[in-house]
Amino acid sequence: MKLHQLRDFVAVASTGSLRAAARRLGLTQPSLSKSIQQLEKELGSALFERHARGAVLSFAGRAFLPRAETVLNELQRAASELQHLGGAGGHVNMAVSAAAALTALPEALTEFRRRYPDAAVRVVSGTFAVMFSELRAGALDFSIGPRPAVSLSEEFCVEQLFTNTRAVVCRAGHPLRHARSLGELTEARWLVPGAMGLAAAEHDQVFLGLGLPVPRSVVQCEYPTALLSLLARTDMLAIVPRQYADARPFDSFLVEIPIGETLPGAEIVLIAKAAMPLTPAAEHMLTLLRRHIEYHVTAHRGGAQP
Structure with missing residues (x-):
């Protein structure tokens, strides 16, 4: 199994057609089709059902997709961490709900930029419906938002930050x-x-x-x-x-x-994948968010101000 095959599989799954995926990747459609067929042969399962209007994930394809996305995202995270060690910026991908976005995020991001001026930062909604699939696939470093109504498996660490x-x-x-x-x-x-x-x-x-x-x-x-x-x-x-x-x-x-x-x-919680260590940039961002969340919670309760 080769990394380019996983990349090709994820591209077809996300675009819904070989033609669109080939255009995105800069490949010819026959070469992309061959890559997918080789991956299916190695796995012993058809990953797509081919139709006139595109390619739809099969049962096996739907099961395999989160694993393939996780592998690719982990490689991207590893590359980001090595770039940081070499003096480059790194990446932070996080989900943040209103509770943190309206209080802790502005100050945390301002401080973060002092240490990581060139880091790529992506912020998405912290609602469960938006963040869960990306968090599970490793596309997000962590999420801060309301506690999900459903119980999460041991795949995730869930830590309560405060009750809103x-x-x-x-x-x-x-x-x-x-x-x-x-x-x-x-x-x-x-x-x-x-x-x-x-x-x-x-x-x-x-x-x-x-x-x-x-x-x-x-x-x-x-x-x-x-x-x-x-x-x-x-x-x-x-x-x-x-x-x-x-x-x-x-x-x-x-x-x-x-x-x-x-x-x-709601209870506002931190959610992260249990087996996925944070990159230095993501760890620093989370540290700053924790600090400013604690400040705002203490200030609202009438506690001592720094």
Whole structure:
């Protein structure tokens, strides 16, 4: 089994056709087809089902794909680490949810650049649906975000960083901005920010758990930019991670409604592959994120400030 065969297999799987994969790799279609056939012969299984419109992964292909991606990603990580040892920049690929992105990430990245000015940094959403497949394949170094609803296997290390809380927010000047309890807001129009981890059923449970009627006017909004636009320009309310209420970029148009109830949020956890050591660049980035997350958590709880 040769590395170029794994590369060719992953390219066909991701593009869905030999023609598109050959174009991406700069190969001829016959040479790519031969490479795939040789790999299938060695494995003793057909990896694709060929159709007129392209190539679809077979059952064996779907099982083999995560392994092939892991091998290629591990090689890329090894090359990045060697580049770092030789004085080059390195790479960091991470998933970060709103809780960390709105607080720790700006400061951590600023400090990171002082040591790694030329490192390639990639940040994706920390939601489970986005990060899991890439984390499993080794394309991501680590993820910081809400604890997944499903249990993860021993393939992953999961470490709790802190337990988040939520806040009710509205536009500046909203007629309900001085409300002191959630009960005063049940007749308002609400946005449910599903992309931030608050499902519609969980939104309802916030009210039901306090013995309150569930709001009737609810819009599910899973697009953060649209959510912020609607909050800023309408009289809708939303229950969001506390970091949205505290974040400097939003304080000019969003205000927190000072209700007396505490609204619990998700556990924010670090997830990484157990058997995959971090590169020096990724390790440094994670150290900085931990430091700034701890600072913001302590500051919010009224602890000592550095």
